[in-house]
Structure formats: structure tokens, C-alpha cells
Amino acid sequence: MEKAKKRIAVVGSGITGLTVAYRLQQTIKEQDLPYEVIVLESSIRSGGKLYTMKFGEQFIDLGAESIDTRLPDAIGLIKELELEDQVEYSQNGKPDIYAFNKLYQLDSDTYKGIPVKRTDIWKFDLISFQGKLSFLKDTYFSRTEESEEVSTRDYFAQRVGDEVAEYAAEPYISKVYSSEIDEIGIKGLNEPLFALEKEHGTITKALEAHPELIDGDGNYLTFMDGLETLTRELSERLQQNIRYSKKVTDIKKSISHTYIVDINKKEQLRVDSVVVATDSGAYNQIFSDIELSDYFKDTKMGSIGFVLFSFPKGALKNPPEGNGVLSVRRNNSYIQSIVWLNKKWAHHAQKDEELLGVYFGRSSDSIMMSLSNKQIEEAILKDLNKMLSIEVDPNYRIIKRWPNAIPQFSVNHEERTKNLNEFLEEKYPGLYLIGNGMDGFGVNNCIRQGNNTAMEVINYLKNTI
Structure with a gap:
């Protein structure tokens, strides 16, 4: 009689969850292992903070804006997925810094x-x-x-x-x-x-x-159809494994080294290993074990917002020398950074409009996120006028908020993470917590965690009777 397959649940289908699921599925196929992977996604789409929207014939990222090429993990995966021909590298140097009411190019x-x-x-x-x-x-x-x-x-x-x-x-x-x-x-x-x-x-x-x-050309990459190109490719390769609108509401230990995953508070799934690849801010909603929850009860998440502005060509009367602007904290500005899309990416260079991606909000600024879209727009337009001397109204604007989306790696985060992993290994073998709140932030670190965790899961299951 054929032995029952061991089941692996991956919670979340952002770049971390998709990477670990892809690596697991790849290894299972290569080694002909009796395992199966199920990805549980609470929303109706994959990608997490890689969020691309199409406007007419152009693609704009409203979440993560680019991938740092100075780390190897993302580039390695892009080559493996044969997406290199769709990649575009940043140009026109580095951003200016805005301080003391002036732009500085280093x-x-x-x-x-x-x-x-x-x-x-x-x-x-x-x-x-x-x-x-x-x-x-x-x-x-x-x-x-x-x-x-x-x-x-x-x-x-x-x-x-x-x-x-x-x-x-x-x-x-x-x-x-x-x-x-x-x-x-x-x-x-x-x-x-x-x-x-x-x-x-x-x-x-x-x-x-x-x-x-060194800061400069080629430090960052995107895709001509937006960063979601990467997660879309992974999702397509995993389309048989992903279950959408499946919100995990509880994970509990069960018998024989298994776990019970509660989904939408109305169905349950027994699995042999669980990889939780959500924001760390969601852990308390998933685990009812108080001893486990103590490890991340003080986890802090920051919020950030993004506004895409389209202005008439030539609207920037005081343009930066580089491909955007970084704002120092003492400016007392709502703007954290500006990406001048026409100047940073070649596929936007010939547009008959000026496209500015503006990131606003900091972890200490909770008020900004509570404002209406109109109030946010008015505040940012005022700051843009100060920085870049933009006095005309925008052609259009699109606002996207990311509440509680950015992990705040406080002092001793590394020690707390190490203690948490040791606790999991002892009390919750086969359960892994990964993602942008655990071991570094950004696409490269998420991919690296996904690659490493997949191997840990395979090794664990091979050694579990």
C-alpha cells in the first residue's frame, strides 16, 4: 500500500512564501519525495508588498519599488526563472538629499x-x-x-x-x-x-x-512590467499548490508530530510541517499559545504610504541632479523619499509626463496614516513645491497605504529571534516563522530565508518518523 504523503503548509504567498514553496516543490520533484505543499493565502492574490498596477500601457509599482542588485539572492532567482530579458537596471546615479531647504547631490x-x-x-x-x-x-x-x-x-x-x-x-x-x-x-x-x-x-x-x-547606476532593478513579474512567475509555477481566500486563524500541535491548521474558523487541515511567511505583526492572530506569543508580543510594525503623481512635462522647476530625493528627518516633512521614475528607469524616460513616486510616513508618524486622501495629497504637494518647485496641479494621483507593513528591528532583535528559533526547535519542531519581520527586510533577504527554510523543512521531514 502506498504510504500517505507528508503535507507541508506554507502560510502566506508574498515573495517569502512563494520562494519557500517553489524550493520545496522543486526539491520534492527532484528527489521524488512523498511530500505535498499547500500554500494558504488569505487574500485573492499573491505577491504581498510586490504590488504592480497597470495604467493604460504602463505598469507602476505601488509597494516595493525596486530590488537591490548588490545582494545576490534575487538575481539568482531571476536567472533561474529565466526572467533576465524582462529586467531593467536603474540609471542616472543616485538620489539627491534634501536638507536645510536645499538639494544636495553627493x-x-x-x-x-x-x-x-x-x-x-x-x-x-x-x-x-x-x-x-x-x-x-x-x-x-x-x-x-x-x-x-x-x-x-x-x-x-x-x-x-x-x-x-x-x-x-x-x-x-x-x-x-x-x-x-x-x-x-x-x-x-x-x-x-x-x-x-x-x-x-x-x-x-x-x-x-x-x-x-558604491551608490550609482545599476544598484537597483525592476521589470518593465513591474516587480510583480517575479511573484507572478512563481505563482504560475505553483498554481496547483495555492489556495486563495484561506485565512489561517490558528495553528496548534496535534498527535504524531503533526499540526492542525484552522482556516477561516470553519475548516481544519492536518499537516506535518508549517511555514508561516506572513508579516510578524500577524503572529498574535495565528497562535493562541501564550508561551509562544510572549516572544513576539513586543513586535513593532511601521506604516508607510505611497503616492504616484503625474505632472505635466517640465513641471519640476528645481529638479534633482540624481534620480530622486531622500529627505532627512529634521526637514519636518511628510515626504520620506521621492523616486523620479522618468529618470530612474529607461522605459519611463520618454513619457510625456513627469512621474514621481512619493513615499510618506515614518514609524513615529501615526497621524499621517489617519488623514484623508485629500489631506495627504495637499500636505505632500506643499512639500513637493518646497523641494522641487512644482507649482502646477498634478494630472492625476494614486494613493496606496501600507499600514503596519514594515518591521521595526529594535535593538536586540537578533538575540530575540535566536531565542525564538531555539524555542520553536524544542517545543514546536517542524514549525518555522520567516518573512520580513524575522531575518532582515527586503526582497533579497526574503528570498534567502525562503531558500534556507525549504532545505530545513526537507531535512526535518526526512528525519521524522
């Missing part, structure tokens, strides 16, 4: 705003004379002996000085994490520079040894 080689060559600090009009001296002093000494977790602000301030940390590095980091760097733990970011500094002794030596990290 003309020298930088990594996330930090000068690669120490002497280039003298070219930074953004930084005061005292700030430049502080940078030269702090970059001279090695700080690699530091073993305890510190905030990202403290980490950079100790190495590049307070001003470079606040006015150069923070705008780059805040663009991704929607949070102030004095709240984020450096280890939780999975920042490549953290490991490279330990290898080379100082940040500047690490950057000089790795020119591939």
Missing part, C-alpha cells in the same frame, strides 16, 4: 551616503566643518571589537560621526525601513557593511575593498 563615490574615500568628505557641502573633522577622526579608528547590539545610529555615529550618520546614512536607511535609525538595531538589518567592517578593520577600508557596493 558627487563623490559613496555607499548609502558614506564617502568611500576619507578625503572626499571635503566635497560634502551637506556636512559642516566640524562634522567633517569628526568623520575623519572616527573613520581612522577601528571599532570592530564591538560585540553587543547597538542602535544603527550609534553604530554609524561612532564610525563616521554624528552628522554623516544623520544627514547622509539615515536617509538611505530610512527609505527602506521607514524608521529612525536610533530605533533600529544594526544586527537586525543584515547590513553587509557590518560584516565587511569586521573583515577589513574600518568602514572606509571595507568600502575601498568592495567597489561593487
Whole structure:
């Protein structure tokens, strides 16, 4: 008699869930394993925060805007899926920084705003004379002996000085994490520079040894039909495995190393392993075990919003030199960053309109998310006029809010995650919590977690009677 197949449930079909399901299905087929994969998605679509909308003949991303090419995970998957011919790389350098009511273009080689060559600090009009001296002093000494977790602000301030940390590095980091760097733990970011500094002794030596990290053309990629091209391809390959409108409301241990997954509060599924690939903010809605919930009861999620503006051609009277704008925290602006789509992506370059993607809101700004669309538009248009001297009304605008969507990696996040994983291994073997709230944020980190977790699940099931 044929042995019953072991069943794996993947909760969530964002990029993390789709990657782990794809890898599992791939391994099952290659090794002819008696396992099956079921993906449970609460909504009617896959993709999560890779969210592309079509307007006429053009595609616009209203969620994640691009993928960092300086990390290998996404590019590896794109090549494997044979999507390279649909990829487009960023152009026209890097964003300007808006501070003190002025746009600054960092003309020298930088990594996330930090000068690669120490002497280039003298070219930074953004930084005061005292700030430049502080940078030269702090970059001279090695700080690699530091073993305890510190905030990202403290980490950079100790190495590049307070001003470079606040006015150069923070705008780059805040663009991704929607949070102030004095709240984020450096280890939780999975920042490549953290490991490279330990290898080379100082940040500047690490950057000089790795020119591939330099800010500029080609740092980011998208697809001509939007980032959802990637998740759409994965979804199509997994179409027999995905179940839509299946909201997981509880996961409990059962007999013989199995779990009972409660779906929509009216049906149950027995599985041998569960991978939860949702936002970490949803964990408390899924698990009723108080001991488990204690590990993520203090999890904080930030909100962010996006507005696509179309303006008449030539509407930017004070355009940035680069392909967008990053706003420093002290601006007291609602705008966090601006992507000038016409300048960043070749397929938008010849449009007869100016397309600006504006990200607004920070983790400390809960008021902005509560405003009406009209109030948000008025506030952002006022800021755009200050920054780019746009005085005309937009042709159209599209607003998208992402409430509680961005994990806030507080200090000691890495230690808490390690403790949680040890608890799961002991008390919940076969249950895995992954996604953008666990081990780094962004498409590359999500794909990496998906790849690694798939192998862990296979190994676990092979060793479970």
C-alpha cells in the first residue's frame, strides 16, 4: 500500500512564501519525495508588498519599488526563472538629499551616503566643518571589537560621526525601513557593511575593498512590467499548490508530530510541517499559545504610504541632479523619499509626463496614516513645491497605504529571534516563522530565508518518523 504523503503548509504567498514553496516543490520533484505543499493565502492574490498596477500601457509599482542588485539572492532567482530579458537596471546615479531647504547631490563615490574615500568628505557641502573633522577622526579608528547590539545610529555615529550618520546614512536607511535609525538595531538589518567592517578593520577600508557596493547606476532593478513579474512567475509555477481566500486563524500541535491548521474558523487541515511567511505583526492572530506569543508580543510594525503623481512635462522647476530625493528627518516633512521614475528607469524616460513616486510616513508618524486622501495629497504637494518647485496641479494621483507593513528591528532583535528559533526547535519542531519581520527586510533577504527554510523543512521531514 502506498504510504500517505507528508503535507507541508506554507502560510502566506508574498515573495517569502512563494520562494519557500517553489524550493520545496522543486526539491520534492527532484528527489521524488512523498511530500505535498499547500500554500494558504488569505487574500485573492499573491505577491504581498510586490504590488504592480497597470495604467493604460504602463505598469507602476505601488509597494516595493525596486530590488537591490548588490545582494545576490534575487538575481539568482531571476536567472533561474529565466526572467533576465524582462529586467531593467536603474540609471542616472543616485538620489539627491534634501536638507536645510536645499538639494544636495553627493558627487563623490559613496555607499548609502558614506564617502568611500576619507578625503572626499571635503566635497560634502551637506556636512559642516566640524562634522567633517569628526568623520575623519572616527573613520581612522577601528571599532570592530564591538560585540553587543547597538542602535544603527550609534553604530554609524561612532564610525563616521554624528552628522554623516544623520544627514547622509539615515536617509538611505530610512527609505527602506521607514524608521529612525536610533530605533533600529544594526544586527537586525543584515547590513553587509557590518560584516565587511569586521573583515577589513574600518568602514572606509571595507568600502575601498568592495567597489561593487558604491551608490550609482545599476544598484537597483525592476521589470518593465513591474516587480510583480517575479511573484507572478512563481505563482504560475505553483498554481496547483495555492489556495486563495484561506485565512489561517490558528495553528496548534496535534498527535504524531503533526499540526492542525484552522482556516477561516470553519475548516481544519492536518499537516506535518508549517511555514508561516506572513508579516510578524500577524503572529498574535495565528497562535493562541501564550508561551509562544510572549516572544513576539513586543513586535513593532511601521506604516508607510505611497503616492504616484503625474505632472505635466517640465513641471519640476528645481529638479534633482540624481534620480530622486531622500529627505532627512529634521526637514519636518511628510515626504520620506521621492523616486523620479522618468529618470530612474529607461522605459519611463520618454513619457510625456513627469512621474514621481512619493513615499510618506515614518514609524513615529501615526497621524499621517489617519488623514484623508485629500489631506495627504495637499500636505505632500506643499512639500513637493518646497523641494522641487512644482507649482502646477498634478494630472492625476494614486494613493496606496501600507499600514503596519514594515518591521521595526529594535535593538536586540537578533538575540530575540535566536531565542525564538531555539524555542520553536524544542517545543514546536517542524514549525518555522520567516518573512520580513524575522531575518532582515527586503526582497533579497526574503528570498534567502525562503531558500534556507525549504532545505530545513526537507531535512526535518526526512528525519521524522
